[in-house]
Amino acid sequence: MFFDYIVRRLLIGVFIIFIISIISFFIIQLPPGDYLTTYLAELSAEGQRITPAVEQRIDALRERYGLGDPFHVQYFSWITGIILRGDFGYSFQWNSPVSAIIWGRLGLTLTISVSSLFFSWIVAFPIGFYSAVKQYSIPDYIFTFFGFLGLSIPNFLLALVLLFLGYQQFGVVFSGLYSSEFAGEPWTREKFVDFLRHLWVPVIVLGTAGTAALIRVMRNNLLDELQKPYVMTARSKGLSEFRLLLKYPVRIAINPFLSTVGWMLPFLLSGEIIVGTVLSLPTIGPVLLESLLGQDMYLAGSFVFLLGVLTVVGTLISDILLALVDPRIRYD
Amino acid sequence: MDQNPVQPAEVDGRAEEDEEFYMASQWQLMWWKFKKHKIAVTAVLILLLFFGVAIFADFVAPYQPRSRHTGRVLAPPHSINFLSEEGGFNLRPFVYGFDYSIDMQTGSRIYEVDQDNKIPIYFFVRGEEYELWGVLSSDLHLFGTEEGGEIFLLGTDTMGRDLFSQIVFGARISLSIALLGVVFSGLLGMIMGGISGYFGGKIDNIIQRVSEILRSFPTIPLWMALSAAIPPQWTPVQEYLGIVLILSLIGWTSLGREVRGKILSIKNEDFVTSARLDGSSTPRIIRLHLLPSMVSHIIASLTLAIPRMIIAETSLSFIGVGLTRPAISWGVLLEQSQQTRHLISAPWLLTPGIFVVIVILSFNFMGDGLRDAADPYSSLTE
Numbered sequence: 001m002f003f004d005y006i007v008r009r010l011l012i013g014v015f016i017i018f019i020i021s022i023i024s025f026f027i028i029q030l031p032p033g034d035y036l037t038t039y040l041a042e043l044s045a046e047g048q049r050i051t052p053a054v055e056q057r058i059d060a061l062r063e064r065y066g067l068g069d070p071f072h073v074q075y076f077s078w079i080t081g082i083i084l085r086g087d088f089g090y091s092f093q094w095n096s097p098v099s100a101i102i103w104g105r106l107g108l109t110l111t112i113s114v115s116s117l118f119f120s121w122i123v124a125f126p127i128g129f130y131s132a133v134k135q136y137s138i139p140d141y142i143f144t145f146f147g148f149l150g151l152s153i154p155n156f157l158l159a160l161v162l163l164f165l166g167y168q169q170f171g172v173v174f175s176g177l178y179s180s181e182f183a184g185e186p187w188t189r190e191k192f193v194d195f196l197r198h199l200w201v202p203v204i205v206l207g208t209a210g211t212a213a214l215i216r217v218m219r220n221n222l223l224d225e226l227q228k229p230y231v232m233t234a235r236s237k238g239l240s241e242f243r244l245l246l247k248y249p250v251r252i253a254i255n256p257f258l259s260t261v262g263w264m265l266p267f268l269l270s271g272e273i274i275v276g277t278v279l280s281l282p283t284i285g286p287v288l289l290e291s292l293l294g295q296d297m298y299l300a301g302s303f304v305f306l307l308g309v310l311t312v313v314g315t316l317i318s319d320i321l322l323a324l325v326d327p328r329i330r331y332d
Numbered sequence: 333m334d335q336n337p338v339q340p341a342e343v344d345g346r347a348e349e350d351e352e353f354y355m356a357s358q359w360q361l362m363w364w365k366f367k368k369h370k371i372a373v374t375a376v377l378i379l380l381l382f383f384g385v386a387i388f389a390d391f392v393a394p395y396q397p398r399s400r401h402t403g404r405v406l407a408p409p410h411s412i413n414f415l416s417e418e419g420g421f422n423l424r425p426f427v428y429g430f431d432y433s434i435d436m437q438t439g440s441r442i443y444e445v446d447q448d449n450k451i452p453i454y455f456f457v458r459g460e461e462y463e464l465w466g467v468l469s470s471d472l473h474l475f476g477t478e479e480g481g482e483i484f485l486l487g488t489d490t491m492g493r494d495l496f497s498q499i500v501f502g503a504r505i506s507l508s509i510a511l512l513g514v515v516f517s518g519l520l521g522m523i524m525g526g527i528s529g530y531f532g533g534k535i536d537n538i539i540q541r542v543s544e545i546l547r548s549f550p551t552i553p554l555w556m557a558l559s560a561a562i563p564p565q566w567t568p569v570q571e572y573l574g575i576v577l578i579l580s581l582i583g584w585t586s587l588g589r590e591v592r593g594k595i596l597s598i599k600n601e602d603f604v605t606s607a608r609l610d611g612s613s614t615p616r617i618i619r620l621h622l623l624p625s626m627v628s629h630i631i632a633s634l635t636l637a638i639p640r641m642i643i644a645e646t647s648l649s650f651i652g653v654g655l656t657r658p659a660i661s662w663g664v665l666l667e668q669s670q671q672t673r674h675l676i677s678a679p680w681l682l683t684p685g686i687f688v689v690i691v692i693l694s695f696n697f698m699g700d701g702l703r704d705a706a707d708p709y710s711s712l713t714e
Contacts, residue, residue: 016544016545016548019545020545020549023549023554027554027557027558027561030557030558030561031561148693148696148697149689149693151639151692151696152639152689152692152693152696153689153692154643154646154647154685154688154692155647156646156647156650156651156666157666157682157685157688157689160666160669160670160675160682160685161682161685163672163675164675164676164679164682167672167675167676168676168679173672175672262548263547266547266548266549266550266551267550269550269553270550270551270552270553271552273550273552273553273556274552274647274650274651277651278670288553288556289556289651289652289653292556292557292560292653293560293652293653295560300557300560301557303553304553304554304557307549307550307553308548308549308550311548311549311550312548315548
């Protein structure tokens, strides 16, 4: 039963990834003309002579990526390159294969997003719990107000405000993910500590809106549970209030936390793109923006594709976890 | 035995206002319930003010958004005074003018308040000429100074343009783009969700998968990719419509899901079945029976979708792939503060952000009130 369920979810996941790959390739094809034509035009505009060597290289690239072929042929050569050789195409801006650029940045983006997810969970759980148990108390109203505020501030604005306050109060510019002396260095203990010291700014910026939403989810779920008759039964039987709360209502109210991964992850990855750009982090954000503005489409398309794949995988994991934790989920 | 006819109101001891309550239409009940939500009502008033300002932008703003005050680049906001330094009280508010010197090391200007240069503020003053909505030409402004004076309530930007005036004009684009986006995505969502929920079966399955994929995708990269593909030679109007289209093409899914769920829950209600048995046609059932019981929910969800649109437009314009100058939206205005150097030396460049937050908060509160009011029968006794 459970195994069948997982297999079915996996198959759906693969199908969704297939659709996402088509959308991503569509994005790659979106700008009129291809990059090589633009590149050649730029070269001749700069008054450079197109040497046979350059021409040969460009012809080779054109051949390799099948530019000029119909959509499905090009798509096929693109997707088989990814699956068979891990070849995501060529970045003309960086003059290097896309795969050499993306992995490190994708890892950092994922690290930041997942850290924000945990941050939201850790902050939202006790606050949501408190707000539900002490409904209509003054702290409940205060949390609700800050919740609304947190939902209403765009990520990038919060990042800007933190940047400004950081400079005004401490004279530091909060940007990057590690101090300049660690740039390009291999990961060491010192670099990791330094990394953690920088990580909190994007994590807070990204986590705020999600936290606000989660507090409301937790509060509403727990309130719903607390009204159920079994809670009253337990209370009338003299169970201590603390055990009564933790034993059942909290366990049930916490399930949606796991299913939040499904919508939190795309939301966080989206936000990271913007926040990464504002705080100039060495993540996907700034590079994706640059590649889109410069029509470096293989790079841009690969990012869009991988971000989509990440969210599908995240949703899959959360579905499986949920099925494990909540025995009430039916496997069909 | 009492010969008078029985008065139900007297029998169960209810007052006349109760009768009014039971006779009220659905919309009246909603209005009563909404009125109780004080924060939501305040939010509506704030939004009305913002929309009023946006509509009459040319009149409210002291300057045209693109007129440059070359001697006043990155000038800080003027503060409005009623007391002069001798302690005298002036009923007419005034601002002090600026003197500036150039910092020889950084090359930036340092503004100093010039206590001798008092600039009184006048209301309904004649100033720069404009054409309201392209038809009404006038030069009357809500407030301003006399010839030779200047007033920058929120400072100026990197090109010496008055930030307050730009924010007032930016409200036009930021608010209207969000409204249009929501209307389009609402239409799309209603059509898709309606088809999906009403017909069910295979069509439902396909539409649900499509909306699932769109919803599981991180939206910002998609929006970025699509709007980066807008050709740079497009006119501002085309660009504007393009952004609206992009926002709604991806934004319809949540409303679509809600409409579908709502339809699924009411399409098997007795009154729908009776209508069908009575021989009503499908369009008639949708128009007369399904839509009226959903409209209030749809309006509430649409209101709650507006903040998402505003955040999307502002974010995209901020990073430079949404609207671009000469169009002025709040996101476009915030773009200047992306450079840390400007952010630190001229924090007032962030003020458009305050307006963004106020508008989003107001829509959220209003939507919350509407959602509570949308189902007026849920708590009849309250």
